[in-house]
Amino acid sequence: MTILNQLKADLATANQPLLRPLSKTAQTKVVAIGFVEGMVLKKHKAPAPARLFVLEGRVRYSSKTGDLDLGQYDETDIPVGEFHEVTALENALCLLIIGV
16 A cells, blocks of 8 residues: 555544654655645744645645635645645645655
């Protein structure tokens, strides 16, 4: 079973978003994030520039500049140091690339 398929299977019993590292180099890190509708990745600060991609489902990215609803194949940049949170509007699978 692939990492993404296992992540989706693990969501059946999860009560918070699940994060799975996919790749790491000296400059970048790629993390898969799985959500069940209604789950919230609580407010936190980006340690480095990042980009969030939605592979499946819909999420709401919230920061001091407002809310941004993202659907399948949408993406948004996350500036370094920006406090933000992500809420699943439906079951969702995202990729986070840190260090872009």
